[in-house]
Amino acid sequence: xxxxxxxxxxxxxxxxxxxxxxxxxxxxxxxxxxxxxxxxxxxxxxxxxxxxxxxxxxxxxxxxxxxxxxxxxxxxxxxxxxxxxxxxxxxxxxxxxxxxxxxxxxxxxxxxxxxxxxxxxxxxxxxxxxxx
Numbered sequence: 001x002x003x004x005x006x007x008x009x010x011x012x013x014x015x016x017x018x019x020x021x022x023x024x025x026x027x028x029x030x031x032x033x034x035x036x037x038x039x040x041x042x043x044x045x046x047x048x049x050x051x052x053x054x055x056x057x058x059x060x061x062x063x064x065x066x067x068x069x070x071x072x073x074x075x076x077x078x079x080x081x082x083x084x085x086x087x088x089x090x091x092x093x094x095x096x097x098x099x100x101x102x103x104x105x106x107x108x109x110x111x112x113x114x115x116x117x118x119x120x121x122x123x124x125x126x127x128x129x130x131x132x
Contacts, residue, residue, distance in 0.1 A: 002030035003037070014038040014065060036065050042110060052083040053090065053120040057113040060097060064106035076101065093119050 007013060007022040014020070016035045031037065038061065049058035056079045063069035063076070080098075084091050093116045100109035 002032040004030055012040045012043065014043060017065065051120060052086045053117045055079045056083060057117055060109045060113045064110055069106060090120060
């Protein structure tokens with residue numbers, strides 16, 4: 001059964017290794033096959049990966065989209081070590097990401113990494129946004 005995708009005007013989606021951006025009209029299309037897909041709300045661009053947890057999310061996203069995600073594991077571990085130095089209190093929340101990566105469930109790892117970003121924002125959001 002094909003996956004039905006509807007894109008709003010100017011919304012983006014990643015299919016495989018391609019970023020697709022819709023024009024000014026709403027559109028619908030169907031995808032058949034086994035290929036990684038990320039809707040815009042889950043896409044984190046590299047320039048937006050400006051906190052330790054967002055860097056972890058970004059590299060996990062790259063693993064999900066990659067044909068050879070294992071090549072990114074070393075960089076992922078480097079980012080986890082950076083997080084451990086910057087905020088040891090967040091390390092327990094990395095375990096779900098780790099478990100998904102060990103099981104090669106990279107989409108699940110993206111979801112877990114999103115929860116990690118949420119926790120980072122809960123703990124440090126005001127400071128990260130420059131608020132008092």
